Amino acid sequence: MTTINEIADLKERARRRVPKMFFDYADSGAWTESTYRANEEDFRKIKLRQRVLVDMTDRSLETTMIGQKVAMPVALAPTGLTGMQHADGEMLAAQAAEEFGVPFTLSTMSICSIEDIASVTKKPFWFQLYVMRDRDFVINLIDRAKAAGCSALVLTLDLQILGQRHKDIRNGLSAPPKFTPKHIWQMATRPGWCLGMLGTQRRTFRNIVGHAKGVGDLSSLSVWTAEQFDPRLNWSDVEWIKQRWGGPLILKGILDVEDAKMAARSGADAIIVSNHGGRQLDGAPSSISVLPRIVDAVGDRIEVHMDGGIRSGQDVLKALALGAKGTYIGRPFLYGLGAMGKAGVTLALEIIRKELDTTMALCGKRRAVDIGRDVLYREE
Numbered sequence: 056m057t058t059i060n061e062i063a064d065l066k067e068r069a070r071r072r073v074p075k076m077f078f079d080y081a082d083s084g085a086w087t088e089s090t091y092r093a094n095e096e097d098f099r100k101i102k103l104r105q106r107v108l109v110d111m112t113d114r115s116l117e118t119t120m121i122g123q124k125v126a127m128p129v130a131l132a133p134t135g136l137t138g139m140q141h142a143d144g145e146m147l148a149a150q151a152a153e154e155f156g157v158p159f160t161l162s163t164m165s166i167c168s169i170e171d172i173a174s175v176t177k178k179p180f181w182f183q184l185y186v187m188r189d190r191d192f193v194i195n196l197i198d199r200a201k202a203a204g205c206s207a208l209v210l211t212l213d214l215q216i217l218g219q220r221h222k223d224i225r226n227g228l229s230a231p232p233k234f235t236p237k238h239i240w241q242m243a244t245r246p247g248w249c250l251g252m253l254g255t256q257r258r259t260f261r262n263i264v265g266h267a268k269g270v271g272d273l274s275s276l277s278v279w280t281a282e283q284f285d286p287r288l289n290w291s292d293v294e295w296i297k298q299r300w301g302g303p304l305i306l307k308g309i310l311d312v313e314d315a316k317m318a319a320r321s322g323a324d325a326i327i328v329s330n331h332g333g334r335q336l337d338g339a340p341s342s343i344s345v346l347p348r349i350v351d352a353v354g355d356r357i358e359v360h361m362d363g364g365i366r367s368g369q370d371v372l373k374a375l376a377l378g379a380k381g382t383y384i385g386r387p388f389l390y391g392l393g394a395m396g397k398a399g400v401t402l403a404l405e406i407i408r409k410e411l412d413t414t415m416a417l418c419g420k421r422r423a424v425d426i427g428r429d430v431l432y433r434e435e
């Protein structure tokens with residue numbers, strides 16, 4: 056067995072463990088995937104300032120995100136179909152995050168339900184909301200998240216219509232998977248994955264089936280999702296959602312200074328600078344490239360988080376240096392989960408923690424909360 060040193064190693068192991076259609080679902084972006092690639096590439100362009108002879112003892116990565124204590128400023132991003140990377144994937148990832156001391160965010164489009172997560176965790180998790188046309192269903196979701204004790208609502212703003220990922224179309228992606236010869240072959244060549252799936256009942260969108268009107272079985276679910284994302288979502292919806300929820304609200308998918316200013320006025324607690332991991336508007340800039348502008352415009356009025364392209368603790372440090380108070384990882388934890396289940400998610404977090412800690416020290420800082428633009432190298 057090869058040793059796992061970095062997130063890329065987990066990715067390769069996940070490729071061998073997860074059926075192609077689901078691995079590709081994670082490892083893809085919209086259309087040409089230029090934004091997906093830019094998210095990672097732009098991090099690599101940022102150089103760090105090496106400092107020496109600074110006391111590096113007693114380092115701490117602890118900080119807060121929306122006032123909640125975190126072991127390091129890295130939350131697990133909401134990702135759909137996570138229970139297809141590994142049986143009961145969301146439950147395992149939530150447990151790994153809880154034990155590590157970072158927030159787990161459950162997607163509306165998860166396989167395991169809000170109640171499933173609540174049944175296997177002790178601390179509050181975060182819930183990500185997609186707004187559907189069926190407002191009774193949305194209200195019900197908000198109320199279910201409240202009843203489960205969720206400590207933040209992450210409202211996603213950048214997916215009212217769906218970006219196209221060519222790989223998903225070619226693969227004929229669905230959850231649960233179809234049983235065509237191609238799909239059966241993809242699964243049969245991943246026996247460990249199949250065994251896990253046979254051992255769980257959680258194989259469809261459990262936040263939705265049995266909760267939304269007219270969605271009792273699998274065939275009606277695909278029709279429902281295609282029709283349900285609401286393209287009329289606007290700022291006045293943010294207002295009623297905030298009222299109904301009544302707790303900490305995070306707006307996800309802000310990539311523009313004007314939108315960030317509106318978000319700051321909305322009364323939300325934080326924004327996530329994000330392009331949905333390059334899965335929506337192909338051709339949009341990378342998250343890290345727009346982060347400084349957004350921080351300069353609204354950072355004194357609202358907490359700014361970011362996601363997209365983080366593949367190491369160094370990337371986390373760069374995001375913090377450019378003004379993010381918190382970050383999220385999507386694919387890094389999905390690769391860990393696909394590779395090794397819960398232990399893989401823990402390993403992904405440990406890899407990032409170690410890289411962040413070492414980088415911070417070599418940049419001459421002892422506390423994550425002290426990381427600022429001065430750790431970045433600037434050409435004269």
Ligand SMILES: Cc1cc2nc3c(=O)[nH]c(=O)nc-3n(C[C@H](O)[C@H](O)[C@H](O)COP(=O)(O)O)c2cc1C
Nearest residue numbers: 081132133134135162211331332363364384385386
């Ligand atoms: C497989 C996959 C599924 C996703 N599903 C959702 C989702 O259901 N809701 C959401 O708000 N964002 C979703 N996202 C976007 C992530 O929350 C996050 O913005 C993105 O993954 C960050 O980029 P990274 O994967 O490079 O870390 C998804 C991303 C991936 C990779």
